[in-house]
Amino acid sequence: MKKVLLPSLLSADFSQLDKELKTIEDAGVGHLHLDVMDGHYVPNISFGPGVIQKLRPKTQLFFDTHLMVEEPDGFLESFREAGCNLVTVHLEASTHIHRTLQAIHALGMKAGLALNPGTPTQALAYLMDEVDLILVMSVNPGFGGQSFIPSTLNKIRDIRERIDRSGREIILEVDGGIKKNNVEEIIKAGADWLVAGSAVFSPGKTKTNAREFLEIFGRY
Numbered sequence: 001m002k003k004v005l006l007p008s009l010l011s012a013d014f015s016q017l018d019k020e021l022k023t024i025e026d027a028g029v030g031h032l033h034l035d036v037m038d039g040h041y042v043p044n045i046s047f048g049p050g051v052i053q054k055l056r057p058k059t060q061l062f063f064d065t066h067l068m069v070e071e072p073d074g075f076l077e078s079f080r081e082a083g084c085n086l087v088t089v090h091l092e093a094s095t096h097i098h099r100t101l102q103a104i105h106a107l108g109m110k111a112g113l114a115l116n117p118g119t120p121t122q123a124l125a126y127l128m129d130e131v132d133l134i135l136v137m138s139v140n141p142g143f144g145g146q147s148f149i150p151s152t153l154n155k156i157r158d159i160r161e162r163i164d165r166s167g168r169e170i171i172l173e174v175d176g177g178i179k180k181n182n183v184e185e186i187i188k189a190g191a192d193w194l195v196a197g198s199a200v201f202s203p204g205k206t207k208t209n210a211r212e213f214l215e216i217f218g219r220y
Helices: 014-026 049-058 072-082 097-106 152-166 183-189 206-217
Strands: 004-007 031-037 062-068 086-090 110-115 133-137 171-175 193-196
Touching: 004 031, 004 206, 014 049, 014 206, 049 062, 049 072, 062 072, 062 110, 072 086, 072 097, 086 097, 086 133, 097 110, 133 152, 152 171, 152 183, 183 193, 183 206, 193 206
Parallel strands: 004 193, 031 062, 062 086, 086 110, 110 133, 133 171, 171 193
Antiparallel strands: none
């Protein structure tokens, strides 16, 4: 599967979002990671469907939306209307996760399931048929700028094996502490999509950073 870079909007300059989006598009990026935080499931608040809806007419980027919110079911339709292509929810955030994943599909979006650093991979056993993407959190969710947790590499390898055994084309995404100096070992462990925030968005360096990541990805 082609390796995909997903710059995280959370690290962009929110006073110049039009410019930031154009910069990564000009660099060859085709996907954008949107971190939605509610201040309850994680101790931080970011943005919601209103901001995403304003961005949608400005770009053709694929919107990969990561909901770090409690009981996400009631918000799913709003994110569909905002123009999200894929919505990922956390196992622990939904009372009935199987139903939540089905609800995402029913709205015409791709469904992702996020596993926190402390969430065991065994939790996937009865959900593999319901997911299009599995997001491995390589930091604890809620804040940018954290360091990659090394033990996550074994988790990525475990999930890669589970996906391969399933026979389904499930995307394995990794988010947290991804830098140019560790991205190759993460890819070799089995990752398909890689989220990077401050390692991409940086004043005057965003396009160069994105292109350097994409050059690395081109080797795999």
